[in-house]
Amino acid sequence: MKHPTDEQLFRRLQQGDTAVMGTLFERYKTIIYNYFLRMTHSEEDAGDLLMTVFERIHKYQKSFKGKGKVRSWIFQIGNNVLKDYWRQQKRDMDQVYELNNSLEFSGDFSEEKQQDHKMLYKALNYLSLTEKNRVTMYYLLEMSYAEISEAEGISINAARISVHRGLKNLHKLLKNSGI
Amino acid sequence: MKEQESYEELVEQLKQLPKKEVSSAVNQRFEAMEELWNKETHRKSSNSPKWYGIAASIAALIALLLWWPFGTSIQDHYSAMEDASDKMAIIHELSAKTLQDNDVAWLGDVLKTEENPNIRVFILDLLEIHESAETHDLLNPLQEENVPAVQMAYLNLARQFESEEIMDQLVVFQRRTDLDPSVTEKVATIISEINNN
Incomplete structure (x- = not known):
């Protein structure tokens, strides 16, 4: 059925x-x-x-x-x-907060992959709560920009810019700061 | 071009971050909540009876008036119930009033004997909400408790004591090797909160 x-x-x-x-x-x-x-x-x-x-x-x-x-x-x-x-x-949603980094995720991942996950988690923590939230809504919950805009009370364009900015910051963090 | 590839790789990584399964303690908490919703729905639907329902209700009321032992306490009423959702509904009724010492003592006794973990969670939530559980003895059954959802509910109650007097109980409990990670995390948090106070 x-x-x-x-x-x-x-x-x-x-x-x-x-x-x-x-x-x-x-x-x-x-x-x-x-x-x-x-x-x-x-x-x-x-x-x-x-x-x-x-x-x-x-x-x-x-x-x-x-x-x-x-x-x-x-x-x-x-x-x-x-x-x-x-x-x-x-x-404050516009601030970065250091969160506990001891979360362990089990699964069939190579050591290298697990290291990548850890680095990405760490980098996500360097985003402001707002950016991290919107990036997570987009890539984990797979919400569209229109859905994020409605949930956050912002324009669709602002949602798009915010997610892109978050991604860019994440990219910069992983590339430059040696996380 | 390389920059673009590197972004694409990051997006892929974000999408593929591993997920954790919901713990059994959380699943059990949901089941307890679900049981209450079902009971409420059942009540609402039986509050709008059809004509034969009304007749049956009148007959039941007469029977009740004839047989009901006036002065029966909520405790007796509870003991007479067999169905878990009926028992939970009775405890739910208690949530509307201020708990007296005898209510707390009775709930403490039920905690020791009640086999249904959902009911135990329900009672502990009630004690926590009412902030009326002055006696630390309520935490004694925690050491013997094996259901993570109930352990979590005990710990929620323990948190409201914020007292060093419960420290020994928590430390003993923390030594157990069969605890769910979420329970271990919670007990560690409470111990650290008490230490910091």
Whole structure:
């Protein structure tokens, strides 16, 4: 049988079928968890934030009016949850913060590849929270510039420029600073 | 051209950064949340009965009036329940009121005997939210607890004590070799927070 789309699932949820939440959790838990993990570098906080996202999806399900994709709506909630988290931590989105660099990722990667991953993680940490967030939304969540612009309340062009600038800074960091 | 290639390589690297799986503790927390949603939905749907539903409700009410032991406490009500979601709904009702010492003591007893981990998480969350758990004894079962989601909930509760008195318990717990990494991280964070205070 063909898998139902997110939109079909969401209609069922809005009609009272809460079992759908489990399916949405299975579909999105890994990607959203990793988004938070990259932004916070804390497994504990990433888990808490993931729970908050699904609480909000359940709580505000009626506010999704069917305009746009469920996926972007969920990622938008994720972005808002992250912003609230930074606010609680009294972090300035335009600043660079040193985060714990001890995260270990298992997988079948060569030593060289693992080293590349570590360097890239380290370099990502040298971006401001805003840039890092937008680069992560674009390359991990695979959000379009239009979706990022909506989530961040900026123009599509500003979203494009911001992601490009982040990428450029990342490139410069990896190339010049010997990270 | 070389610069362009190097950008493309970076983009590829970004896309291929490895991902971590969600821990079993997080999955269990979601399951507990899901169970509560299902219960709420079930309640809402049974709040809009059809005519035969109304008749059945009236009959049930009469039966209840005849048989209900007046003065039955929430504790007795809980003991009479078998279904986990019913038990969780009862505990959920407690979240609307200020917990008294006897409520906390009762919840502490339930924690020791309740087999369903979701219910244990639920109780611990309730105790944490209400900030009413003055007694450190509530943390004693942590040493015997094997479910990561419940361990995390105990640690959330421990965090609110911010007291050196719980340090020994945390240090003993930290020595366990079977802990989930997220639990290890959390207990280390709490110990360091207490030390820094």
